[in-house]
Amino acid sequence: MTLITHWIAGAAVDSTGAGTQDVYNPATGEVIAQVALGSAADVDAAVTSGLAAFEGWSQVSLAKRTSILFAFRQLLVEHTDELAALVSREHGKVISDAKGEIGRGLEVVEFACGLASLLKGEYSDQAATGLDVYSVREPIGVVAGITPFNFPTMVPLWMSPVAIATGNAFVLKPSERDPSAAVFLARLWQQAGLPDGVFNVVQGDKTVVDALLLHDDVAAVSFVGSTPIAKYIHTTASAQGKRVQALGGAKNHGVVLADADLDDAVSQLTAAAFGAAGERCMALSVAVVEDSIADALVAKLAEAARAVTVTAGDQPGADMGPVITAAAKERIEGLITSAEEQGATLVVDGRGHTVPGYEGGFFVGPTVVDHVTTDQDVYRIEVFGPVIDVVRVSGLDEAIDVINANPYGNGTAIFTSSGEAAREFRRRVKVGMVGVNVPIPVPVAWHSFGGWKDSLFGESHIYGPEGVRFYTRAKVITQRWPHREKPSAPSFHFTSDATK
Ligand code: NAD
Numbered sequence: 001m002t003l004i005t006h007w008i009a010g011a012a013v014d015s016t017g018a019g020t021q022d023v024y025n026p027a028t029g030e031v032i033a034q035v036a037l038g039s040a041a042d043v044d045a046a047v048t049s050g051l052a053a054f055e056g057w058s059q060v061s062l063a064k065r066t067s068i069l070f071a072f073r074q075l076l077v078e079h080t081d082e083l084a085a086l087v088s089r090e091h092g093k094v095i096s097d098a099k100g101e102i103g104r105g106l107e108v109v110e111f112a113c114g115l116a117s118l119l120k121g122e123y124s125d126q127a128a129t130g131l132d133v134y135s136v137r138e139p140i141g142v143v144a145g146i147t148p149f150n151f152p153t154m155v156p157l158w159m160s161p162v163a164i165a166t167g168n169a170f171v172l173k174p175s176e177r178d179p180s181a182a183v184f185l186a187r188l189w190q191q192a193g194l195p196d197g198v199f200n201v202v203q204g205d206k207t208v209v210d211a212l213l214l215h216d217d218v219a220a221v222s223f224v225g226s227t228p229i230a231k232y233i234h235t236t237a238s239a240q241g242k243r244v245q246a247l248g249g250a251k252n253h254g255v256v257l258a259d260a261d262l263d264d265a266v267s268q269l270t271a272a273a274f275g276a277a278g279e280r281c282m283a284l285s286v287a288v289v290e291d292s293i294a295d296a297l298v299a300k301l302a303e304a305a306r307a308v309t310v311t312a313g314d315q316p317g318a319d320m321g322p323v324i325t326a327a328a329k330e331r332i333e334g335l336i337t338s339a340e341e342q343g344a345t346l347v348v349d350g351r352g353h354t355v356p357g358y359e360g361g362f363f364v365g366p367t368v369v370d371h372v373t374t375d376q377d378v379y380r381i382e383v384f385g386p387v388i389d390v391v392r393v394s395g396l397d398e399a400i401d402v403i404n405a406n407p408y409g410n411g412t413a414i415f416t417s418s419g420e421a422a423r424e425f426r427r428r429v430k431v432g433m434v435g436v437n438v439p440i441p442v443p444v445a446w447h448s449f450g451g452w453k454d455s456l457f458g459e460s461h462i463y464g465p466e467g468v469r470f471y472t473r474a475k476v477i478t479q480r481w482p483h484r485e486k487p488s489a490p491s492f493h494f495t496s497d498a499t500k
Pocket of ligand 1: 014247
């Protein structure tokens, strides 16, 4: 059985300090590998190697760093097919979607290739008489990234290119459910010429996470995962004096107004609810629909849901693969059952879905639940599966009220042909990322990504300009050069040209 290893100081390390865990192919239900579970000692080895590498890496010229980032970008492009197959095998998502996540990660690498511009600093000439002030941003040291199962390539690439470009060393703790992509990325970084120790991977579970949170030499923690763990990471790492950005779970609403192009809205909702089997933090899991068009929308949505091709991610024509584990399938099916029990109408039922040839796979079919109310479990809980709730509302005001009362605030979308309604919506809604006729508004890499409320703990959004700020700290230099012929007299008061 293959052992998926750590990557420390530029080499594979097969330490199983905390044992091993099975890694599945979710389409077949078979165990395909074991992942090494690291211990606190493995974390210490990775952080120590990062700290040693940081000394040199943070002094490498911007030009040299840029060339390594460009080389990494090129390698990612060249290895996209291989990496996508690896992601699909362990995660279950369809190949085209795996390529899509690599593409979105690649965009962050391309943003980080502009590091020389991003780190230019600011200069105020003659801020006071004979005095100049300038500021630079310096890297902070060894930073950790703890990532979820649903984007094994993209989320590590939301963090590591920006952290590395700005001069830090990075320790990645990927999800133990699909851990191979992390080591694949480590090898590409090495091939690109990144010095050993700048990018490390420690596989594992809570043991590794806790060791990172408590390690004195970890300066900052970036986390992406579920809300309870995000809260825990934020509280624990903040108490250790570390910088933290902890992105949590979501319940994303797509509002469909009566003036929307209904066919377009249905097609966007279908892809955004069932793509990646609904295992996206930006999945649209709730359609908030104006009463007058709700019956028509539900009928079209049901038809579209039934037309989704569900099979193994590497099969031709696949729209949607399995969910990640048998436990996830059971949990999702339990929530569908609860919806029916709590008074919602099950229009399309994905429970018990089987795929010929893949009877052992963890499949749940696309599911449409109508007449959902906000007190039902299927609404209150992040399902993280291919389930869309339909909540009927009287109009825009009620739609905004529903969304703003929800504890999550990751993404949302509105489907309308009215610019006025869209503007009203985007101004009043308490959500971090808003789409107008765009179902999954994940910002491009030169903006930053982040939700509000229970979807993010910490001040900083991830990647883009906020990522650069998160991984650097400001140093401000105030400078004068004494005049040789006119020595200055001592000044015992605070000086300011403004009051002279
Ligand atoms: P998760 O919270 O279970 O795991 C995330 C990471 O935390 C993993 O590396 C895991 O090993 C670690 N972890 C799990 N339990 C832990 C514990 N008790 N103590 C310390 N560490 C622990 O999340 P997941 O199931 O891998 O991913 C799905 C979740 O991630 C969903 O809630 C989804 O919305 C969220 N997510 C959010 C975003 C975002 O940008 N906001 C993006 C992707 C995923």
